[in-house]
Amino acid sequence: MPGWAEGSRWPLFVLGLVLMSAGIAIRQCAVALLGRFFTIDVRVHPGQAVVERGPYRWVRHPSYTGMILTFIGIGLAFGNWAALAVLAVVPTVGLLVRIRFEERALLDGLGEPYRRFAANRPRLFPGVW
Template sequence: MEPLVYREPLAIAAFAATLVLWCLSELRIMVRNRGGSGENLDRGSRVWVVVLIAAGTAAAFGLAWLEVGRIAGWGVVAVGVALALAGIVLRQWSAATLGAFFTTAVEVQADHRIIDRGPYSRLRHPSYTGALLTAIGVALALGSWTGCIVASAFSVAGLVLRILVEERALASRLGPAWTSYARGRKRLIPLVW
């Protein structure tokens, strides 16, 4: 049987609207944040994040057709869409909170300072947490635990790589200020890492 988001008009509409919103929100970030004035310390991590999240999400679409790991029902679609929307909101809020310091490349600008308000009061990288929530939500809405696990694993792999590159750059450029900030916050998942 086809996943609900492929056959029920309301599920199709909610899921499609979520996908469009996700794409538009990422486009907004890319257009608004083409790069700051700092040295690019990205080391190719931006490409890996995009490729791995896209690959995991694409795999989830394919795995949704398999009976293995199938979870069906409107509740699954609703929770998936809600997680994805929460992730989109968190990512946009994070970008807005950092303002000029938010870039799509890993950069430490000359006037860079630690921002510890908003979502950054709880997590070091809430924007990446938002991206992870969105990818998991989209995969879950497709109705496959298998797809959800694959999308999560690929997304986490890309985001961990990115976080390690970014934290190395921040620690080398901001020194004790970064160390002090980082000490009191988890990186990606509250209470875990």
């Protein structure tokens, strides 16, 4: 697949790097705030509580927000529409499915505190979803 038009390559490359950096920083912050409760499996652990600091002030799943921004940034930096489409769409669809399972587990495991938390924040992007 052809890349971007030659005149627009550098601004999109730089934007891609900025989005990748922001995404990585957001994800790392989210993971650090969850500490030992961050796992790859979907379940609530004994002693786990709702985290409302850092990026969790604005969205329910900042780790996934960071991943999506990182993948979009990589697609832009590659300078190829096909790469951008694949990197933006495929992981996002997977994350949307995972979020449904994860939120069910969080509601079951944490109850009312998570319900209140979720009622006041979008899932991934403020003003979007």
